[in-house]
Amino acid sequence: MSNIKINTGLQGKRALVTGGTKGIGKAIADELAQAGAQVIVTARSHTADVIPGQHFIAADLTQSEQVVNLKEKIDELFGGIDILINNAGGLTHPGGGFGTLTDEHWEQEIQLNLLAAVRLDRLLLPKMIEQKSGVIIHISSLNGRLPLWNMTMAYGAAKAGLNSYSKTLAMELAAKNIRVLTVSPGATKTKGMQDFLEGYAAAVGITVEEATKQLLSQSGGIPMGRMAEPEEVASLVHYLVSPSAAYLTGTNYAVDGGSLQVV
Numbered sequence: 001m002s003n004i005k006i007n008t009g010l011q012g013k014r015a016l017v018t019g020g021t022k023g024i025g026k027a028i029a030d031e032l033a034q035a036g037a038q039v040i041v042t043a044r045s046h047t048a049d050v051i052p053g054q055h056f057i058a059a060d061l062t063q064s065e066q067v068v069n070l071k072e073k074i075d076e077l078f079g080g081i082d083i084l085i086n087n088a089g090g091l092t093h094p095g096g097g098f099g100t101l102t103d104e105h106w107e108q109e110i111q112l113n114l115l116a117a118v119r120l121d122r123l124l125l126p127k128m129i130e131q132k133s134g135v136i137i138h139i140s141s142l143n144g145r146l147p148l149w150n151m152t153m154a155y156g157a158a159k160a161g162l163n164s165y166s167k168t169l170a171m172e173l174a175a176k177n178i179r180v181l182t183v184s185p186g187a188t189k190t191k192g193m194q195d196f197l198e199g200y201a202a203a204v205g206i207t208v209e210e211a212t213k214q215l216l217s218q219s220g221g222i223p224m225g226r227m228a229e230p231e232e233v234a235s236l237v238h239y240l241v242s243p244s245a246a247y248l249t250g251t252n253y254a255v256d257g258g259s260l261q262v263v
Contacts, residue, residue: 006244008239008243008244009035009036009243010032010035010036010037010083010241010242011036011037012038013036013037013038013083013241014037014038014040014079014080014081014083015032015037015038015039015040015081015083015241016040016041016042016074016081016084016085016124017032017039017040017042017087018042018043018061018085018086018087018088018116018117018120019042019043019087019088019089020042020054020085020087021041021045021056022043022192023188023190023192023230024087024139024185024190024230025041025087025088025139027230027231027233027234028085028233028234028237029041029051029054030051030234031234031235031238032085032237033053033054035242037083038078039053039054039055040055040056040057040074040078040081041054041055041056041057042057042070042088043056043058044058044060045058055077057070057073057074061088061112061117061119061120062108062111062112062115062116064119067119067120067123070120071120071123071124075127080127080128080131081124081127081128082128082131082133082134083135083136083241084120084121084124084134084136084137085139085237085241086116086117086120086121086136086137086138086139087139088117089112089113089139089141089159090112090113091152091155091196092105092108092109092112092155093105093106093108093109093153094199095150095151095199095200095203095204096150097149097150098149098153101153101154106154109155109157110154110158112158113155113158113159113161113162114162117138117162117165121136121169125173125178128178129173129176132177133177133178134178134179135178135179135180135240135241136166136169136178136180136181137180137181137182137183137240137241138162138163138165138166138180138181138183139182139183139184139185139233139237140159140162140163140166140183140184140252141156141159141184141186142184142185142186142187142254142259142260143155144156144159144160144162144163144184145160145163145252145254145260146220146259146260147160148215150218151200151215159184162182163182163184166180166182166250166252167182167250167252173249174249174250179245179248179249180249180250181240181248181251181252181253182251182252182253183233183236183237183240183252183253183255184253184256185228185233185255185256186222186228186254186255186256186257186259187215187216187222187227187228188227188228188229188230188233189227189228189229189230190230193227197211197212197215198211200215220259220260221259222256222259223258224257224258226257228255228256228257233255236253236255
């Protein structure tokens with residue numbers, strides 16, 4: 001009989017959640033705070049939804065100087081972090097194939113969905129290496145493994161880049177006792193998802209219901225028959241950053257209700 005004990009407590013841990021004021025990011029921030037972590041939340045602008053006990057620092061992670069300022073404030077106030085959740089990201093380009101996407105669309109998607117995480121990791125990792133411990137979670141997307149050419153071409157390509165970067169970073173840092181993991185949500189019931197469906201529907205002249213059916217159909221459907229709740233993604237992230245997941249690194253976890261039909 002195994003003597004392994006489940007330990008998901010995070011008392012005394014300092015956690016930074018980017019894009020942590022809404023959607024999946026907020027659910028993660030709230031979950032980690034409830035588990036005992038000291039949670040720092042960053043986003044472009046503050047909202048009233050940041051719960052008491054969470055420390056908010058404004059930053060646009062597509063701007064290098066603001067990322068440096070964020071790192072300096074964290075060092076000053078907290079002396080570093082133990083857990084980094086790179087959740088900031090999102091789909092900003094219009095629907096349509098290659099011909100609809102400009103250089104600016106591609107640049108924005110890559111900045112927001114790949115380089116924001118790269119530059120923040122680069123600044124915060126030295127202290128993790130110094131303290132010989134840390135966990136980094138990159139929140140990717142099922143689109144990084146399941147391209148949708150007419151909806152998310154540049155976004156999916158940026159997330160695919162994030163997946164590859166996360167894996168190689170995990171390989172580099174494993175011997176330094178720093179774990180790096182990727183979580184790839186599928187369709188998730190957030191305001192961002194609703195905004196995307198409304199925008200796509202308006203752009204191609206269909207209803208939101210038709211856009212939703214099209215999205216789910218092109219994704220192979222969801223065998224469980226529903227979108228994920230943000231809290232279901234947060235529960236996995238909580239486990240992955242906890243002591244109970246101490247031997248896990250380099251893996252990409254799909255939270256998709258069975259949508260990704262590969263072995």
